[in-house]
Amino acid sequence: xxxxxxxxxxxxxxxxxxxxxxxxxxxxxxxxxxxxxxxxxxxxxxxxxxxxxxxxxxxxxxxxxxxxxxxxxxxxxxxxxxxxxxxxxxxxxxxxxxxxxxxxxxxxxxxxxxxxxxxxxxxxxxx
Amino acid sequence: xxxxxxxxxxxxxxxxxxxxxxxxxxxxxxxxxxxxxxxxxxxxxxxxxxxxxxxxxxxxxxxxxxxxxxxxxxxxxxxxxxxxxxxxxxxxxxxxxxxxxxxxxxxxxxxxxxxxxxxxxxxxxxxxxxxxxxxxxxxxxxxxxxxxxxxxxxxxxxxxxxxxxxxxxxxxxxxxxxxxxxxxxxxxxxxxxxxxxxxxxxxxxxxxxxxxxxxxxxxxxxxxxxxxxxxxxxxxxxxxxxxxxxxxxxxxxxxxxxxxxxxxxxxxxxxxxxxxxxxxxxxxxxxxxxxxxxxxxxxxxxxxxxxxxx
Numbered sequence: 481x482x483x484x485x486x487x488x489x490x491x492x493x494x495x496x497x498x499x500x501x502x503x504x505x506x507x508x509x510x511x512x513x514x515x516x517x518x519x520x521x522x523x524x525x526x527x528x529x530x531x532x533x534x535x536x537x538x539x540x541x542x543x544x545x546x547x548x549x550x551x552x553x554x555x556x557x558x559x560x561x562x563x564x565x566x567x568x569x570x571x572x573x574x575x576x577x578x579x580x581x582x583x584x585x586x587x588x589x590x591x592x593x594x595x596x597x598x599x600x601x602x603x604x605x606x607x
Numbered sequence: 608x609x610x611x612x613x614x615x616x617x618x619x620x621x622x623x624x625x626x627x628x629x630x631x632x633x634x635x636x637x638x639x640x641x642x643x644x645x646x647x648x649x650x651x652x653x654x655x656x657x658x659x660x661x662x663x664x665x666x667x668x669x670x671x672x673x674x675x676x677x678x679x680x681x682x683x684x685x686x687x688x689x690x691x692x693x694x695x696x697x698x699x700x701x702x703x704x705x706x707x708x709x710x711x712x713x714x715x716x717x718x719x720x721x722x723x724x725x726x727x728x729x730x731x732x733x734x735x736x737x738x739x740x741x742x743x744x745x746x747x748x749x750x751x752x753x754x755x756x757x758x759x760x761x762x763x764x765x766x767x768x769x770x771x772x773x774x775x776x777x778x779x780x781x782x783x784x785x786x787x788x789x790x791x792x793x794x795x796x797x798x799x800x801x802x803x804x805x806x807x808x809x810x811x812x813x814x815x816x817x818x819x820x821x822x823x824x825x826x827x828x829x830x831x832x833x834x835x836x837x838x839x840x841x842x843x844x845x846x847x848x849x850x851x852x853x854x855x856x857x858x859x860x861x862x863x864x865x866x867x868x869x870x871x872x873x874x875x876x877x878x879x880x881x882x883x884x885x886x887x888x889x890x891x892x893x894x895x896x897x898x899x900x901x902x903x904x905x906x907x908x909x910x911x912x913x914x915x916x917x
Contacts, residue, residue, distance in 0.1 A: 487732055494733050538733070559734045560749050564767065566727055567753040593751060 489521075489529050494538065494552065503542060503551035506530060561594050568593075608668045611909035615664065618657040618902050619811075626650040626898075627813030631820055635887045637875060640827035642891035647817055647824070648797075649895035651804060653902035658808060660906030665702055667913050671695045674913070713806035717799060728757045731765055738766075741783060746771060752849045756786040758795045770849060778845040781837040788832035794825045823868055830872055843876040 496512045497504060504512070506527045514520045530550050533539040541548040568590040630636070630650070636643035666673045670691040731745055738744035744764045747753070752769035764786045774782065789795070798821070805818050833842050850869065 491733055556734055556748075559730055560747055563727065563730055563734060563747060564749050564751060564753060567747075567755055567765070567767075568751070 497552050498556045503549035505547050505549050612664055615657045615661040619654055622650050622654045623811030623813050627816035631816055639888055640824045642888050644824045645895045646891050647821055649899040650813055653898045656902045656906050660909055664909055672699050709807045713803050716806050717803050728759055754782050756790050773848045774845055777841045781833045781841040782845050784833035784836045785829045788829040839876040
């Protein structure tokens, strides 16, 4: 139960930081999170979980006065592409980690497929 | 000892060399993937049991030093000639080194796979969003279609936005039934054990072939479970729509054995359900039971025949 709660908060913090354009201090992050929360979160809770995400390499912190500002190390899209790579291919060393519905493709083909699609989406956004 | 060792070696080699090719040849497996899977598993259990039994016999039978060690524990004096003991010690050391070498390849491999899977699951839970309709489904925001499952307590089926967009509700239900079968029947665990066995005993044809054949059988089993709930139509259509390859501008073509398995699954789904001979099923189960029971009991008899320390 406790880990599940931690997981939900981790997800909420990542969501908030991905949505925000700039790195946020814990105080600002807390305001964003508490805007929608039924029961307000404590400052220390948010700081602890943000620290844990930093240790995991998901957030980077930069000093700002007496406090720190936190920002995601990679965008949500980059993580999604990495997960898609995992889901589409099966590297020989990590066989048997996923059971896919349809077939896997080889790593080069998957990479090309994802790259082409990313470029096309980027063009769409520009245009 | 020689007799038991020969018998166990015989089982390992017979099952290891002939069982796989025999099982692979039969066309009946397509109609009875469950029975075929049981046969494969019984063959693999037989191989593993005989190999471990052979190893134990080699390490424990006098004048092997482990037996000597057991005797020391029983405060006995050694009775065996010295030259024999030395030769057996060298053989034991070589065997143990061999085991260590195989395990040092196999165990880290499995550990890496489990670690990688856990990391994948953590990232999915951060990046993906909960599906609005199905509680156990997470959606990855990406246009390329994928659908897969990760063993975990909750929300363990992952689909991409591409999948959601391409599938109608009845297709989706069939895909989910397929994935839930993988999860319910613990197919991941089986694949992991198979991978471990392959890294421990990579030389036997049966083990090598099991690694390509068993995943295919698992897909068929999951397909069959989905067909029982939703009929063959939605699943076949979902398979056609979810091939990840009709990519942008046809840059990629399906190649290799992957395509043939997909084609195979489609043919199975489209074929009219013919008459499945019941005999095959019964014969398969009896063979599987005999293989497992035979090899396990031979191992037990051989180990019971090891001279007791004093």
